[in-house]
Amino acid sequence: MQTTQVRLARRPHGEPVADDFETVTADLPPLEDGQVLLRVRYLSLDPYMRGRMSEAESYADPVPLGGLMVGATVCEVVESRAEVRAVGDQVLSYSGWQTHAVADARYTRRLDPDAAPVSTALGVLGMPGFTAYAGLLVLGRPQPGETVVVAAATGPVGSAVGQIARIKGARAVGIAGGPEKCRALLEEFGFDAAVDHRAPDFRERLAEAVPDGIDVYFENVGGEVATAVGRHLNRFARIPVCGLVAGYNATSAAQGPDRLDGFMRRVLTKSLTIRGFIQDEFEKEHFGAFLEDMSGWVREGRVRYREDVTDGLDNVVAAFNGMLAGRNFGKALIKIAD
Numbered sequence: 001m002q003t004t005q006v007r008l009a010r011r012p013h014g015e016p017v018a019d020d021f022e023t024v025t026a027d028l029p030p031l032e033d034g035q036v037l038l039r040v041r042y043l044s045l046d047p048y049m050r051g052r053m054s055e056a057e058s059y060a061d062p063v064p065l066g067g068l069m070v071g072a073t074v075c076e077v078v079e080s081r082a083e084v085r086a087v088g089d090q091v092l093s094y095s096g097w098q099t100h101a102v103a104d105a106r107y108t109r110r111l112d113p114d115a116a117p118v119s120t121a122l123g124v125l126g127m128p129g130f131t132a133y134a135g136l137l138v139l140g141r142p143q144p145g146e147t148v149v150v151a152a153a154t155g156p157v158g159s160a161v162g163q164i165a166r167i168k169g170a171r172a173v174g175i176a177g178g179p180e181k182c183r184a185l186l187e188e189f190g191f192d193a194a195v196d197h198r199a200p201d202f203r204e205r206l207a208e209a210v211p212d213g214i215d216v217y218f219e220n221v222g223g224e225v226a227t228a229v230g231r232h233l234n235r236f237a238r239i240p241v242c243g244l245v246a247g248y249n250a251t252s253a254a255q256g257p258d259r260l261d262g263f264m265r266r267v268l269t270k271s272l273t274i275r276g277f278i279q280d281e282f283e284k285e286h287f288g289a290f291l292e293d294m295s296g297w298v299r300e301g302r303v304r305y306r307e308d309v310t311d312g313l314d315n316v317v318a319a320f321n322g323m324l325a326g327r328n329f330g331k332a333l334i335k336i337a338d
Contacts, residue, residue: 001028001037006097006316008063012053015249015324018317020053021069028102031081036108038075038093038101042309043316044122045071045323045332050248059278069097072127074111074118076337085110092121097316099336116298123156123331124305125294127279132160133290134282135240136218137168139275144169146215147234151175151225153185153194156305156331157242160294161218162191163303170216173209175225177326184329189304203228213237222246230263233270241276248324306330 002025009022051058052070073095077085082105091108095101111118142148148165152158153174162172173193174185182194193209206228213234223246297303308328310319313336323332
């Protein structure tokens with residue numbers, strides 16, 4: 001069996017381009033006991049992948065040059081030498097940017113297509129959904145009547161954050177790019193207010209949307225949005241930080257005066273709590289509750305989701321860049337096979 005793979009050919013400088021990758025056909029090893037042969041159906045595209053392309057210090061090792069690009073996948077078992085997996089099973093795996101893979105069955109999770117579309121294991125019922133759930137409830141701790149603000153609010157993390165905040169009795173304010181996304185925040189996802197960060201009067205609109213200040217700011221963007229939000233943080237506000245996507249393609253430090261002292265002064269005078277996190281640090285204690293809660297909320301229609309699906313592994317680089325630039329609307333996926 002052979003697989004088509006997308007490998008990292010060189011370290012991107014700024015926005016990744018096609019020449020930063022190479023597409024190759026590779027032979028897969030024969031199955032051993034306990035292993036399964038997988039056909040990749042869906043590949044998840046996530047902002048963290050940009051960090052794995054770089055050698056900069058991070059929470060995970062970089063992809064080596066010539067190495068397969070990493071990523072979570074939904075796959076079908078096409079051959080099995082593992083008692084726990086049968087041919088035809090739909091599974092969650094970490095097979096990366098390729099069409100087929102051999103995996104240890106112990107590191108796959110069987111999915112139930114009758115419970116939810118299997119693609120949701122990469123979105124609302126997967127890592128992005130759990131990022132929203134753990135970051136908001138464990139670190140943000142929204143209370144009834146408080147105001148929760150989240151940027152990239154129509155993305156898989158942001159949309160879940162706002163909807164969970166509403167379930168917990170808080171007021172949800174979403175920041176997104178463009179009128180269409182802001183309209184969806186109100187009409188589709190049930191946010192209390194939506195603010196377009198591309199609008200020339202963005203700062204004024206944000207101030208109007210948070211008349212009582214901000215108690216929880218779920219940070220996943222950074223940049224000028226975070227600067228604007230900072231002016232409205234209440235005393236004892238909590239800021240879970242799961243990403244800073246606005247700067248992932250930056251090639252130099254931001255221009256202008258050093259604003260760190262001013263930021264730290266606000267941390268002190270407002271008694272702010274800021275906590276960076278990676279979702280897997282909460283997995284052992286909270287993932288079971290997440291699956292139970294979120295599955296129920298999705299089934300009941302209390303949490304809605306969108307998926308932005310691109311066909312074909314050959315379109316992966318363009319789709320990845322679109323996701324980093326916010327051109328996707330919902331969870332970014334590559335559909336590789338039916």
